[in-house]
Amino acid sequence: MTADRTHVEWREWGPAPFEEARAADRAVLLSLTATWCDSCHEMDAETYAEPRIAANVNDGFVPVRVDVDRRPRVRERYNMGGFPSTVFCTPGGDVITGAGYLGPDGMRQVLGSVREVWADRGDDAGRVPRALAGDPTPGGAVDERIESHLAGQLDEQWDERFGGWGDDAKFPLPRTVEFALKRDRQKAVQTLRAVAEALYDADDGGFFRYAGGRDWSDPRREKLLTDNAALIRAFANGYLYTGEEALLDPVTGTREFLIDRLWNGTAFGGSVAPPGGDGRAPRRDLTGYAGGNASAAEALLAVAAYTDDAASREYAERVLGALAESFVRDGVVSHIAPDDVGDGGADPPEGLLSDHARVVAAFAAARRVLGPDALAVDLVGVARAVADEAIATLREPAGAFRDGPAAGVGLLSEPLRPLDGNVEMAEALLDLAALVDVVGDADGGGSDDYADAARDAVAAFAGAYERFGVQVAGYGSVASRLSRPDLVIAVGDDPGSDLHRAGLRVADHEAVVVPAAPDPPEGVATVRRGTDRRDATTPEDLLDAVAALTDGGRAAG
Known part of the structure; x- marks a missing residue:
């Protein structure tokens, strides 16, 4: 239990605070935050630092602070549409109600309301969100119709006036860009140019997260490793198709940003917040996360493959070495390196779908770009061990992959089968299948095992493909690979x-x-x-x- 500058006695995520809430007959207050989230820090300063609110929280609830980068499965289950997320739960973890940012007046009102509801209804006030109800995914056939539908969405959702897709806030959508590079290159390249103009930080390097305006205005200036890695790969692939040297400029600048601002001596940290007031340096999260680092390694390998860039190759190799040495044990991927747990709790998550998918993709890419002897590790062996673990522990009978182990506190025990995570895993498994088909399968199951698992994961969602838009165009990419x-x-x-x-x-x-x-x-x-x-x-x-x-x-x- 810690009392920080907010005066709230925050508990760390784990079984203990939920057991405490049960024993004390109180509701749980979950505060979901991130280092890079300015609004989270503003809520701390304006709301939780108010002494009467802090006292109300401490006396009437069991408050739990969760860093959403360290606990992505908590983020996906309790996210109220952005961060901060302010969530009230039963001691069993079911959701009573929730909101995003709450100022002092709003928090006072909600605290009072929740206390009344809890006193009147207790556990019956909680609910399990519909996405976690355990309903089967909408399975169907994997064929050319999926690619055709999503290729049509490139036109349907295209913004003729400002470029990019959609008519509200503009996100860079790197996987959509990569899907478009093979099907509507002009739109893909136009989007990359818009992203470079609006979201690339020409002064300090790196990409901002998204633009608040349809015209790519009002950039949200936090910089996340996962976003930057995906955009390095997308811009490098744009160069691959066009030979347009200008597309490499943000790649080079972002690589330097990662090295200068996020390298922690072993791996890349997770994020840099927007610049602080009064000339304060931006907050940085230098925690190394497995999935983000694997994506960065894969992206830098693409740059090295297309341009012979020595720095990209060097740091890709360093990250791969760190992943093999510190994050992967017997095929299980730890979300955070065991020696980098810090104050995020004594039980860091492991076995997450996104981490496994990205590690498989990175090590398969390393074998293709660097060859078998570049590192003192069996690259294909690591990829196979991690893929085999995911197939054995996360794959459900209907074919979809869960986002992590089917156990945990609160809603973590409820099944969540994320479409984007299944797409990433299917893509990685197809890469691995093709690789194993070439180099042989002496170490275990053959390439068909991985290809079949990829097909099943995509088929598990194919019954709903007509409802998919460009935001999940990566699903069309992997479906296309399964169709030819x-x-x-x-x-x-x-x-x-x-x-x-x-x-x-x-x-x-x-x-x-x-x-x-x-x-x-x-x-x-x-x-x-x-x-x-x-x-x-x-x-x-x-x-x-x-x-x-x-x-x-x-x-x-």
Whole structure:
């Protein structure tokens, strides 16, 4: 229990405060905050620091403070539409009511109302949100209709006047951009240019989180590792398709921002808040989170693959080493490195779907870009162990993946099957399946196991595809890969050879390129899509082979 400058005696998330609430016959007050969230700190200063409110909270409730970056499963279950989230719960964790930011007057009113409801109804006042009701996901067939529908949404939701998608606040939507790069390149590139103009910080590097205005005005200036990693990858892929050098400028600046402002000596930290008043330096969260670091490594590997950038390769390798050494144990991924738990509670989460998906993707990408011997770790072995653990522990009989273990305090025991997490896992599993198909499966199950798990995860949501918009266009990307064979380029030469570099720079960011492949022999690259295959011995031959099997094949740079 800690009493901070707010005068509220905050408890840490865990079983203890809920047991305390049961014993004391009180409701629980959850305060969901983040280091990067200015409104969270304003609520601390204006509301929780007010002595009478703090006394009311301490006397009538069991207050629990949750950092949403450290506890993403709590965030997804108790989020009231943004942060801060102010949530009142029963001792069992069911939701009584909730709100976002509350000023002093609003908090006084809500505290009184909740105390009355709790006194009158007790546990019966709580409810389990509909998303956690355990209803089955809407399964269906995975076919070309999914890609076609979401490609149509690129037009349907396009903002002709300002670019980007939607007619309200503008989010960068990096996975939507990547989906559009293969289906409507003009819109994808226009969006990247708008993001660079409005959300890239030309002074200090890095991308802001989103723009509050439809015209890309009013940027929200917090910078999160996960967002920046995804945008590095999207801009690098934009360069891959267009060869437009200007798209690399924000990539370089953001890489430098990550190194200068978020590197903690071992891995990248999670966020930088907007600049403080009175010249105060922005708050930083230098905690290393597994998923964010894995995404950063994968993004930097893409930059290194397309441009031979040495710094991107160096930091990708350093992050991968940290992940293998400190975050992954017997296939289980810890959300936070065990030696970096800090004050976030003695029981840091592990086995989260998003962390597993991103680690699989990063280590599969490392084998494709760096080759088998770049690090003192079996890259494919790590990817397979993490994928196998997720399939064994998070996959449900109907095929969807849960967001984490089916146990925990409060609503953590309720099933949540996030679409975006399932998309990320399916994409990573398809990359791994294609990789294992090339390098062999001596260590266990074959590539079909991963491809089947990916298909099942996508099929688990396919019955609702007609309701999906561009915000989840990544679902269309992975459905497309399941509807037609991947482009796979097996290179007999070592990584960094002319053939390998040519394969990496084919204009298809979903192509799986594998150097030091056991087949074909040295000096040969085999290009295949399904049962069609062609051999090449020069970069020019490789591009011709790709063109013969696809609609394109032009390389960048």
